[in-house]
Amino acid sequence: MxxxxxxxxxxxxxxxxxxxxxxxxxxxxxxxxxxxxxxxxxxxxxxxxxxxxxxxxxxxxxxxxxxxxxxxxxxxxxxxxxxxxxxxxxxxxxxxxxxxxxxxxxxxxxxxxxxxxxxxxxxxxxxxxxxxxxxxxxxxxxxxxxxxxxxxxxxxxxxxxxxxxxxxxxxxxxxxxxxxxxxxxxxxxxxxxxxxxxxxxxxxxxxxxxxxxxxxxxxxxxxxxxxxxxxxxxxxxxxxxxxxxxGEGIPPLSSEWKLNVLRQEVEDSVKLLDERRGILHVRRHLAASPLFKGIPNFRETRIAMLRAETKEELYRIFDEIEKLI
Incomplete structure (x- = not known):
């Protein structure tokens, strides 16, 4: 085209x-x-x-x-x-x-x-x-x-x-x-x-x-x-x-690989803006990720993600999620 x-x-x-x-x-x-x-x-x-x-x-x-x-x-x-x-x-x-x-x-x-x-x-x-x-x-x-x-x-x-x-x-x-x-x-x-x-x-x-x-x-x-x-x-x-x-589906992408992509998205957002504004910008998009669908009782974790204000907070949440997926 x-x-x-x-x-x-x-x-x-x-x-x-x-x-x-x-x-x-x-x-x-x-x-x-x-x-x-x-x-x-x-x-x-x-x-x-x-x-x-x-x-x-x-x-x-x-x-x-x-x-x-x-x-x-x-x-x-x-x-x-x-x-x-x-x-x-x-x-x-x-x-x-x-x-x-x-x-x-x-x-x-x-x-x-x-x-x-x-x-x-x-x-x-x-x-x-x-x-x-x-x-x-x-x-x-x-x-x-x-x-x-x-x-x-x-x-x-x-x-x-x-x-x-x-x-x-x-x-x-x-x-x-x-x-x-x-x-x-x-x-x-x-x-x-x-x-x-x-x-x-x-x-x-x-x-x-x-x-x-x-x-x-x-x-x-x-x-x-x-x-x-x-x-x-x-x-x-x-x-x-x-x-x-x-005509075929891609070989499965691991949850670990996907989480690392989301971590990189955080890094890129912070680098573009600054930590406070970068986290505010990116966190609601991360919380909407289909990667987290199906995780039992994820609602509180999602709320915590939406309230995170630092990379350290977000990465700590990611580490906890990694144990569940």
Whole structure:
């Protein structure tokens, strides 16, 4: 699959943009396990043009993680264009526009998935941003605002006409947030629309290598994006890539090996930030790891993990867990 001149190979697996998750350390880790392209956390166009330092830091990318996309969101055309030009100077491979974030503080203000209630403005922003920069511009969005307005098949054509180089579709409406099952049938309809000629990337509920393969085979998508399934499980990219390449499951990864990966995730987070902020950032993702499923009476251990404030505390908890798995 190619996005303009960027060749991602056959059946690429992408790391989804996720706020407070896909920082440089996590992106590099997922890249090391086989992610074909990674995305930054989303960047507020309003904050970026006001030079808010915390927002500007999200533009920090490295050559080691390429190809990498920087994602922006906002609701004002001029602001989005100005932000896009600032992002272009950071030299990402791709600029992605977020029209899919469902959270109230974003969608409720008309940005992110909120744009699904204002399609003319969505198209205006998309066209203006695509015209303003030389790097490929892509869009990530949802099926529609709610069950009664699943407009993605027509919307995809309109977005394509605005000049985007690829489209990512999350198989839920904004009203669903992250509940219920992702509906890939409409993603398949978009991909199989003969008028669509840009790559279509599917996203939503891809939690196993088998499901990733099914999405390629059944719906014909050009790439699959993995988001929440990577929480506490960055090795999912290794598992998926192996299955796609061989048709077989990867030889079992030991619990000890997985725990060491999580320890490394802690180290990387602390190195990127500092011990206090690094632990605050990473601990809730560790606590969500599927590695801990099935451990008897794990609730108190999970709470302790969520309250840990130092590496020493977290590693002591890991040592106790290692005795149980």
């Amino acid at each position: 190619k996005i303009k001149d960027i060749d991602l190979g056959k059946h690429p697996i992408l790391l989804a943009p996720m706020e407070d998750v896909t920082d440089p350390a996590f992106r590099l880790m997922c890249k090391g396990f086989g992610a074909d392209m990674v995305y930054t956390e989303f960047v507020s166009s309003d904050a970026l043009i006001r030079s808010v330092s915390k927002t500007e830091q999200k533009l920090n990318i490295s050559d080691e993680e390429r190809p990498v996309a920087i994602q922006i969101y906002g609701k004002d055309t001029d602001t989005m264009v100005e932000a896009a030009r600032i992002v272009e100077q950071a030299r990402p491979d791709i600029l992605d526009i977020n029209f899919g974030c469902p959270v109230k503080r974003v969608a409720g203000k008309g940005a992110g998935a909120g744009m699904l209630q204002n399609i003319p403005k969505m198209l205006e922003i998309t066209r203006a941003v695509a015209d303003a920069v030389k790097i490929p511009v892509t869009v990530k969005t949802r099926l529609g605002w709610d069950a009664g307005s699943k407009i993605i098949v027509d919307l995809a054509e309109q977005l394509q006409d605005c000049g985007i180089a690829a489209l990512t579709i999350h198989g839920r409406t904004r009203a669903q947030m992250y509940t219920g099952e992702a509906d890939w049938t409409l993603i398949g309809e978009v991909k199989n629309n003969p008028r669509m000629h840009i790559p279509i990337i599917g996203n939503g509920d891809v939690t196993t290598p088998q499901r990733a393969k099914e999405c390629f085979d059944r719906y014909g998508v050009d790439a699959v994006m993995i988001g929440r399934a990577s929480f506490g499980r960055p090795w999912i990219f290794k598992e998926v890539k192996h299955y796609l390449e061989t």
